[in-house]
Amino acid sequence: MKLELEFKSVAKDGLPEKSSKYIVICKRIDETGDCWGYFCAIDYSSRHKAFNAYDFHETTEYAFDDVVAYCEVPQEWADKVANELEVKNDG
Numbered sequence: 001m002k003l004e005l006e007f008k009s010v011a012k013d014g015l016p017e018k019s020s021k022y023i024v025i026c027k028r029i030d031e032t033g034d035c036w037g038y039f040c041a042i043d044y045s046s047r048h049k050a051f052n053a054y055d056f057h058e059t060t061e062y063a064f065d066d067v068v069a070y071c072e073v074p075q076e077w078a079d080k081v082a083n084e085l086e087v088k089n090d091g
Helices: 077-085
Strands: 020-029 037-047 069-072
Touching: none
Parallel strands: none
Antiparallel strands: 020 037, 020 069
8 A cells, every 4th residue: 555645844834724633743852962753643723723732622731842744634544544454353
């Protein structure tokens, strides 16, 4: 299965316009000064303008401040991939 994702840069394109789940790239600098990135799938709140936050929460205490890029993946696509990759148990 081949998948192409088009990421938007937070610095260049700004934050998403709508609340939804996004695949994000985060940038971390550890205590030694080494820089590394990682992917994760998290929610975004347009109300709070924050990743790892929810519109219905009053707080953003767990918001990620290290997201450098994001890509929205529609739920229909995630469902399709999950169904195609499902391993069937014969036992």
